Amino acid sequence: MSEFDIDGTTYRTNRKLSAFEQLHVARRVAPLITRLVPSAQSSGDTGPTFLSMMGPIIDGLSQMPDEDVNYIINHCASVVQRAQGGGIWAPIWNVPAGRLMFEDLDGMQLLRIAIIVMQENLANFMTAPASLFQSPTQTTSVSPVN
Numbered sequence: 001m002s003e004f005d006i007d008g009t010t011y012r013t014n015r016k017l018s019a020f021e022q023l024h025v026a027r028r029v030a031p032l033i034t035r036l037v038p039s040a041q042s043s044g045d046t047g048p049t050f051l052s053m054m055g056p057i058i059d060g061l062s063q064m065p066d067e068d069v070n071y072i073i074n075h076c077a078s079v080v081q082r083a084q085g086g087g088i089w090a091p092i093w094n095v096p097a098g099r100l101m102f103e104d105l106d107g108m109q110l111l112r113i114a115i116i117v118m119q120e121n122l123a124n125f126m127t128a129p130a131s132l133f134q135s136p137t138q139t140t141s142v143s144p145v146n
Contacts, residue, residue, distance in 0.1 A: 004116055006109050010083040011092070017121045021075050026122050028068040032060035057111070073110060074098070076117035 003012040017025060061069055077093035082102060084090050092113070094101050100110075 002116070002120060006112050011080050011113060012083070012089065013079050013117060013120060014081050014089070014091075015079050017075060017079060017117070022121050025072055025075055025118065028064070028072055029118060029122070032057065032064065057115075061111075072118075073114050076114035077110065079117060080113055
């Protein structure tokens with residue numbers, strides 16, 4: 001869990017996405033990730049910046065069904081809180097109502113929040129060792145029964 005600032009406002013993730021939420025967000029965002037890999041690889045030793053990735057992100061999002069984009073954003077927003085001052089934090093997403101709790105949040109801020117949440121929650125999908133995708137080897141031997 002982390003704290004981060006966007007446009008002078010402090011946010012934090014208050015929990016990780018559940019394993020199923022991670023899986024469903026990852027499968028919906030996979031087509032977008034495949035668009036980002038070439039841009040990230042071409043950015044050199046310094047790594048990609050948010051600004052350099054905006055073109056591929058916007059292009060990828062424009063081709064995703066609205067339901068997938070909403071699923072990703074809603075689930076990412078559901079784990080984020082906003083600092084209110086005096087040590088008080090308020091959720092930015094009302095899960096039962098299915099709506100944002102802060103009308104001053106704009107689309108770009110929401111996208112940046114979602115990207116931070118995905119980085120925090122989906123890093124294991126991007127760094128999974130190749131051995132996870134190989135056929136399992138059998139470790140037990142089978143002997144005939146007399």
